[in-house]
Amino acid sequence: RVSDEAALRFPNVVFGSLTVFPIFLLAAAFFGRRTGLIAAALWAFGIGAVTYNRVAKEDTLMVFFMLYAFYFYIRAKATSGFDQKTKRRNYILSGASWGLMFASKYFPHYFGLNMLYHHFFKQRERRVGEPRGNTPKLFYAVVLVVFVAANPAFLLPQTWTYLNAYSGEQLLTHHGYLMGETLYDNVMSKSPFGGTPVYFYALYLLIKTPLPVLFAFVAGLFVLARKWREPGAAFMLFMLFFWLVPYSLTGAKWLRYTLSLMPFVYITAAVGMVALTRGLLKLLKISREQRPTLTSAVAAVSLAFFIAVPAWAAFLAAPHYALYVNALAPRDAAGYYFPHDELYDDGLREAIAYVAEHAPPGATLAHETPGVVRYYLERFGRTDLRPRTISDPQFDVAREVAPVYVILQRGRTYFENREEMEAVRASFTPEHEVVINGVSAAEVYSRDVR
Incomplete structure (x- = not known):
């Protein structure tokens, strides 16, 4: 017999698992299939992804559809203006994904970030005589139609009354977030510096990301910073910046929000892992005869260190994944800094x-x-x-x-x-x-x- 708890979590577990596909597609579109496969593997075994995809919250669905929305919009912009059929299909798929994302969670700022990024960074240079690649009105129509079809309750007056009360913090029956030994206000009205500390999410990444992934992530940041003018590097840096800074300045913080951050962390770590592996191969100065064997050996060691070791850490943390802390955390840190989100x-x-x-x-x-x-x-x-x-x-x-x-x-x-x-x-x-x-x-x- 399936327990009630397992049945409740099952839909999110399914969608959380399926998120490996849009992560692969998004990473591969920017950095190639190898990086895409690594990013998907990091998500599949990532303790942060596993933890908050098991929580029966709307963030899982939001992330799933958001990544597809990003991907199809990128494909639309990268498609030649001479191929209007493919371009239109990608716009429709992106619009449908945005509509489903909005129906999952009312977080429209991701839509704005997507449009802002594409305003400043072009996916390809327009050829002579090629039609302009402006976003068609059809895209916005699809977003609206799919959103309303998937979430018709949005049109009800009661929904707007609830939203007004919720955004005005009128529904709070209690407030506060215990972090360490200090109880902080955890409401939006205390933004930017009156609520939970601005280092909340930075501390989470520092002590709850397996060290190999954290190392690869830092390396990936350096790689992206050097190539910031390229579309893929610009997208990752753009999304990381506009996630970490605004979210860190809001008064209300929860670790489950990091579920929408981790795809960018894992893709950046995948970029770093590929760069570190290639750098190691260059340092070894392998001869042409030794190249096939040693390249395979270095790749195997890299996969073991950056993917298998974090996967083993997740396995050892099961089933209480949220209590995991890495070696950088102080002793007895599990359940200390984020007790609400770690125990749930x-x-x-x-x-x-x-x-x-x-x-x-x-x-x-x-x-x-x-x-x-x-x-x-x-x-x-x-x-x-x-x-x-x-x-x-x-x-x-x-x-x-x-x-x-x-x-x-x-x-x-x-x-x-x-x-x-x-x-x-x-x-x-x-x-x-x-x-x-x-x-x-x-x-x-x-x-x-x-």
């Missing part, structure tokens, strides 16, 4: 199961995950328990009539519940702790349950 309620099911097994009838269960708790209490046959949310201003866990159980999660520390969590740890009885890879994922406390 990992261990909560086990904590609820413990309460369901031990709590007397009618006991109160204080927590921070209403939907999850309701689901598992029903699944475990304990609908008699009374779930309450700690951060609810109408609820005071210290004054709740006993018996009371409390589930605390470090990753769900908010400004609205921080004092209550400290009070629970100080005055309630510790009952149970769910530990994952040495990291405390969930703690169960009780009061007057005997």
Whole structure:
């Protein structure tokens, strides 16, 4: 029997896996098939990609369609103006991909970045007498039609009311992101410097990217910087810059957003890997007779170091991929800097199961995950328990009539519940702790349950 959790994650796992194809196509269009294959392999085994494609969020679909949108638009621009049929087909495919991307997630800035890049960087020089390669109106029409067809709810007044409330931060029931020992505001209104630190994503790349990939990425940046006038290098540098800088300056940050960054990181790393391998071959000064054998040997070593080693790291981190840290991370860094994104309620099911097994009838269960708790209490046959949310201003866990159980999660520390969590740890009885890879994922406390 397939578990509910596996069934929920399965669609994203499928689309996340299929993303190797647009990554290959995009990288190959700029840098050749070899680089494309390496970039696809880095995505397939990349611990960052594996981690956040398993989270049942919309980012997976957005990235899948966004990469296809980039690719087909590039193909349209690279196609001769004399071949209008192929050019039009690529514009239609790109427009359809953009429409599906918008339907997956309302992030229109990627569309703007695509158009801005192509305004400044040309994919090919126009030949004498060749028709101009302006983007046809058909492209924009396809974007709109596909978007509305895939997401007709966008036209409903209720959707716009919700969007207005969401963008105005009126739907927040709690806020805050615990990073290390500091609780930061994690809302857009605190941009650029009042929210989570600007080094949030840089720290993620530094300590959560396998070292061979990080090394190849840095090498790739040097290669791209030297060739910045070329379309492929310009595209990668453009997208990396306009991802890292704006996202780092926003007040609200989440590691799952990096799913749209990692394709550019992996393609850049693939460029670096190819350059490093070629550089090593030049240093060895191989004779013509030795060239076939040694070239194959160097390529095998390169693949083992840059792809197999990170893949093995991902295998060892399974199934708790998000807790992976590399050798650059301080000791005990797993679950410390990004507890919310590293645990994502990992261990909560086990904590609820413990309460369901031990709590007397009618006991109160204080927590921070209403939907999850309701689901598992029903699944475990304990609908008699009374779930309450700690951060609810109408609820005071210290004054709740006993018996009371409390589930605390470090990753769900908010400004609205921080004092209550400290009070629970100080005055309630510790009952149970769910530990994952040495990291405390969930703690169960009780009061007057005997």
